Amino acid sequence: MNLEYLQSFYITVKCNSISKAASKLHLTQPGLSIQLKNLEKEFDTSLLIRSNKGVELTEEGKVVFNYADTILSMKNNVERDLKSLQQNRPKLLIGSCKSIGEYALPCALFIFKKLHKELDISMEVANSPEVIKKLCDHSINIGIIQDNPKKNGIDTKYLASDELILVGNSNNTTEYITIEELKNLPLILREENSNARYLVKNAFQEKGILLEDLNVIYSLNSPEAIKSSILSGKGVSFLPKIIVKNELKKGLLKHITIDEIKIEFNYYLIHRQNYIFNKYEQMFVDFITSSKKAFC
Numbered sequence: 001m002n003l004e005y006l007q008s009f010y011i012t013v014k015c016n017s018i019s020k021a022a023s024k025l026h027l028t029q030p031g032l033s034i035q036l037k038n039l040e041k042e043f044d045t046s047l048l049i050r051s052n053k054g055v056e057l058t059e060e061g062k063v064v065f066n067y068a069d070t071i072l073s074m075k076n077n078v079e080r081d082l083k084s085l086q087q088n089r090p091k092l093l094i095g096s097c098k099s100i101g102e103y104a105l106p107c108a109l110f111i112f113k114k115l116h117k118e119l120d121i122s123m124e125v126a127n128s129p130e131v132i133k134k135l136c137d138h139s140i141n142i143g144i145i146q147d148n149p150k151k152n153g154i155d156t157k158y159l160a161s162d163e164l165i166l167v168g169n170s171n172n173t174t175e176y177i178t179i180e181e182l183k184n185l186p187l188i189l190r191e192e193n194s195n196a197r198y199l200v201k202n203a204f205q206e207k208g209i210l211l212e213d214l215n216v217i218y219s220l221n222s223p224e225a226i227k228s229s230i231l232s233g234k235g236v237s238f239l240p241k242i243i244v245k246n247e248l249k250k251g252l253l254k255h256i257t258i259d260e261i262k263i264e265f266n267y268y269l270i271h272r273q274n275y276i277f278n279k280y281e282q283m284f285v286d287f288i289t290s291s292k293k294a295f296c
Contacts, residue, residue: 001042002038002039002042003071003072003075004035005035005036005038005039005042006039006064006068006071006072007025007068007072008021008025008027008032008035008036008039009035009036009039009047009048009064009065009068010065010068010069010072011024011025012032012036012048012055013048013055013057013061013065016054016055017054017055018032018033018036018050018055036048043060043064045058045060046058046060046061047060047061047064048061069137070136070137070138073137073138073139074137074138077138077139089118089120090118090119090120090279090280091119091120091121091122092119092120092121092122092280092281092284093122093123093124093140093141093142094109094121094122094123094124094140094142094143094144094284095123095124095125095126095131095134095135095139095140095142095143095144096123096124096125096126096131096143096144096145097125097126097127097128097131097144097145097146097195097267098125098126098127098222098223099146099162099196099223099239099240099242099243100144100146100159100160100240100242100267100295101123101125101144102125102223102224102243103223103242103243103296104160104242104243104295104296105123105144105295105296106296107294107295107296108287108288108293108294108295108296109121109123111292111293111294112284112287112288115287116280116283119280124140127190127191127193127194127195127196127221128145128146128147128149128194128195129193129194129195130193131143131144131145131270132145132149132151132154132270135154135270135271135272136151136153136154136272138272141271141272141275141277141281142269142270142271142277142281142284142285143269143270143271144159144267144268144269144270144288145195145267145268145270146162146195146196146199146240146265146266146267147195147198147199147265147266147268148266148268149268149270153272153273154270154271154272154273155270155271155272155273156268156269156270157268157269157270157285157289158266158267158268158289159266159267159268159269159288159289159293160242160266160267160295161264161265161266161267162240162241162242162264162265162266162267163240163241163262163263163264163265164196164199164200164203164238164239164240164241164263164264164265165238165239165240165241165244165255165256165263166182166236166237166238166255166256166257166258166261167230167236167237167238167239167244167247167248167253167254167255167256168185168230168235168236168253168254168256169230169231169232169233169253169254170251170252170253170254171233174256175254175255175256175257176256176257176258176259177256177257177258177259178258178259179204179207179209179258179259179260179261182214182258183213183214183215184215185215185235185236186215186217186234186235186236187214187215187216187217187235187236187237188216188217188218188219188220188226188229188230188234188235188236188237189211189216189219189220189237189238190219190220190221190223190226191219191220191221192219194221196238196239196240197219199238199263199265200238200263203261203262203263204261207260207261217234217235223239223240223243226239227239227243227244227247227253230253231247231252231253236256238263242295269285269288269289271285
């Protein structure tokens, strides 16, 4: 299979236009069309339906496009790793969910770096579903997420336990509320596809309550933005204990206990099944799953 043709096909679908894709690939439109036709010849099937409105995938094209996403990601990773070897400096790339990646993991990475000064360490922070996606498309080899993904092809290692707690501004004197009282409070949630939102939704569904029954004023994709909103008195929110422990200790935020609601979860290190870690990846896995990890 010609990877150049596959990339041209992938970019064409992404751009939804042969002319835009040709410009992006620095090809002429006839040249791009020839590459697309050659790819269709390789697979002996039609992949695209062309029209004045752009391009549309055939059923066969959808299959090829899904594989192209993974194959091209793997190609980029191979090039990245080869470049790393050529530069003769080992690299460690980790994907982490926001709560542990932005608040707890930096201290552990600092200690690990002190033990391995020759190593370049990079961390990509996203929500847990995005970390899982990056792992599955081979963009990363190690991920750290909230909750067990229960997904085929992924192995997990337990890291730590945590709890989503309701927190409000310290000026709010209420320390205990019922679920009915919560319905009247302005509630800020994480974004739609985040694991934190999923955990909150599940906990309330078990009590027969939908998120729509709560007074959700808006959603944010940043725990830090949510904390700022709470501190300025905009509302209350469910946040992991690990990211609010300093504000609770200083009295800036207050833990509000809710009757009959307790949202506990674990953090896990994840990797693809049957993936063999390189030397530094294995050293990091051994370190981060040990008592030496020293989260902030």
